[in-house]
Amino acid sequence: MDIIYLHGVKARTLIGVYDWERVAPQVVEVDLELGIPSARACQTDDLADTINYADVVDRLRAVLAEQHFLLLERLAEYIAQDLMGAFSTPWIRVSVTKLGILHEVGRVGVTVERGHRGG
Incomplete structure (x- = not known):
């Protein structure tokens, strides 16, 4: 399976369990790996045959x-469910990181993997 990856994508959202976290959107950092539904773009060199990472x-x-x-x-x-549906990817790995949220801890985060990676 061919995979597109995007690392260090910054996005803003309301996230957190504490009241002070829910006052204003926070910047989170997202790392994505998406399985490309077909390897056709490797032969055609056509953007229509792959997932446009800008999209x-x-x-x-x-x-x-x-x-x-x-x-x-x-x-x-x-994120995993939305992007899998929007881009018809059979497999996705999503890591979300909050930066500087805990004292003397640079980053905290979570990774989920969904779908079938295949070969």
């Missing part, structure tokens, strides 16, 4: 701006 980023930022989450786990699951 993935645009969609990610738009849907997160409209949603509110308590847990990173739910946020990661939401």
Whole structure:
């Protein structure tokens, strides 16, 4: 399976269980790996035969701006399900990171993997 990856994508969303976290959107960092439904683009060199990563980023930022989450786990699951449906990817890995949220901890996050990776 061919995979497109996008690492370090910044997006804003309301996330957190504490009242102070839900006052304003926070920046989260998202790493994505998406299985490409077909290897056709390797032969055709045509963007129509693959997943346009600019479209993935645009969609990610738009849907997160409209949603509110308590847990990173739910946020990661939401991203996985939304992008799998929107881009017909058979497999996805989503990592979501909150930066500097705990004292003396640089990053906290969660990773979910959904679908079938195949060969």
